[in-house]
Amino acid sequence: MNDILAVDAQGVTKTYGSLRAVDDISVRVAAGEVYGVLGPNGAGKTTFLRMLFGLIRPDAGTIRVFGKTWEDSGVRVLDGVAGFIESPRFYPYLTGRQNLEGLALLDGGTPTGLLEEVLDVVEMSERADQKVGGYSYGMRQRLGVAASLLREPRLLVLDEPANGLDPAGIRDMRALVKRLAGRGLTVLLSSHDMEEVEEICDNVTIMTRGTVAFHGTIAQLRTMAPDPGHVLATTDDVRALKLAENRFAITVARDPGAALIVTGPPTEVSSYVGSLVSADIGLLALTPTRTPLEALFFMLTDDPTHQSLDRPAQLQDTLR
Ligand SMILES: Nc1ncnc2c1ncn2[C@@H]1O[C@H](COP(=O)(O)OP(=O)(O)OP(=O)(O)O)[C@@H](O)[C@H]1O
Known part of the structure; x- marks a missing residue:
């Protein structure tokens, strides 16, 4: 059994001027689970995920991803990690498949059959040869997940993946996350929707104003x-x-x-x-x-x- 945590963030803090956007939070995500970081707008969820991806540096604290930190491993900390902050971006005048092919090339190519497989997982095979400009918001989100899966990650990080989706898009996105979890992928997602987290997550950290208001299982949350x-x-x-x-x-x-x-x-x-x-x-x-x-x-x-x-x-x- 692999005891290394997918994410082990300890005492992480980020301030902007006098605002403590993330204030001494600790989050531990076990390999194989679906973990939710839940909070209202401005709680600090995206700031936390940005620090995880190394897009901004914490002022204090340590973030280990599968045991590695930015300090000791640099960009290699992201080996096995994929996902997107806010919304994924694609070339609208290219097809979904062409966008994925371009991304795969930048990554040095993908194993044969993987591109078809990830399109299938996100249920985009039939639309893959149409231009992204004609895709719905939900389809772009799913293509974003497909792009992440091309990297064959062990940890998928999704920032409010259902945000802005209509009810059908929300249902499809939740079903997709469940399918990915069923394949053993660790998923860390942020959300402001309790129902979403309740439906798809094993563990949750609830944030408010940069701090942790609750941390534990959905079952523990229910008792409260x-x-x-x-x-x-x-x-x-x-x-x-x-x-x-x-x-x-x-x-x-x-x-x-x-x-x-x-x-x-x-x-x-x-x-x-x-x-x-x-x-x-x-x-x-x-x-x-x-x-x-x-x-x-x-x-x-x-x-x-x-x-x-x-x-x-x-x-x-x-x-x-
Ligand atoms: N670059 C920045 N400069 C100044 N303040 C920032 C910056 N980024 C975030 N903040 C502030 O930090 C706080 C946390 O923002 P963050 O985007 O992390 O929240 P969030 O929980 O992701 O909210 P949302 O659901 O609205 O995306 C907010 O008050 C935000 O205005």
């Missing part, structure tokens, strides 16, 4: 997640609030947006809703606010634009 919340609309919200007064297992609050927000274990919420119906209060809507993990993400990263639905303690008229 709050009870699910629901938006409740009734024909008589005043009585509905009153009926919640003695139900200590749930919280019913009036959201500033005027709906009621019910938070609590599903069985208790269901029992409460049943009591409304028994009291002849009409039920107009009961819809989930966001998943418990999404709620936890916004709590951990303290995103003020998402406070109203996720922080019941701060809501007005809280009955408990």
Whole structure:
């Protein structure tokens, strides 16, 4: 068994003037796993990945990639590493295949059959002879992954690979990452989407304002997640609030947006809703606010634009 970590970043810091874009973070990615660096805009994810690729230097800390550092190995630290920061770029007037052939030439050629294989893996074989200028954004992203795979990496680094994709593109990209993971590739990706990380990652570091807010497995994260919340609309919200007064297992609050927000274990919420119906209060809507993990993400990263639905303690008229 190979015990060398794919990525072992210790105490990494990067400042821009007075801004600590990345502030003393440590990330350890085991070989063979899909690892997510999750955080809202400006959390420092891209800055961290730029340091990994050697595009910028950390002010402090060490980044080892398969045991090598920039200090002791120079550019050889990137042996076995491929990926892209932000979006991959191609010549729009060349076909997908021609772009890949050009990149392969720059790398000194590729083994026979590899180009066809990577096109197949990213499901671009049928479009490979069309010009990249006519590709959708999602197809370009997938071609970017294909270009990375030409290097036969052990570690694939993807910076928000689903960013800007439509729902079908997001589904295809997630399926692609899962396929690559199934082939044993280590994947380190950044994302601002909890659902994405939950679906495809084994481990996650959640960053906020350059620091680590959580580090661990998705299963550990789930144990920290709050009870699910629901938006409740009734024909008589005043009585509905009153009926919640003695139900200590749930919280019913009036959201500033005027709906009621019910938070609590599903069985208790269901029992409460049943009591409304028994009291002849009409039920107009009961819809989930966001998943418990999404709620936890916004709590951990303290995103003020998402406070109203996720922080019941701060809501007005809280009955408990
Ligand atoms: N070259 C730079 N000069 C000055 N500030 C920078 C520079 N690069 C990044 N920053 C700042 O560092 C912080 C972290 O940026 P970074 O791009 O790493 O965040 P991110 O988590 O990748 O966000 P996003 O999801 O928006 O890409 C931000 O406040 C950003 O404005």
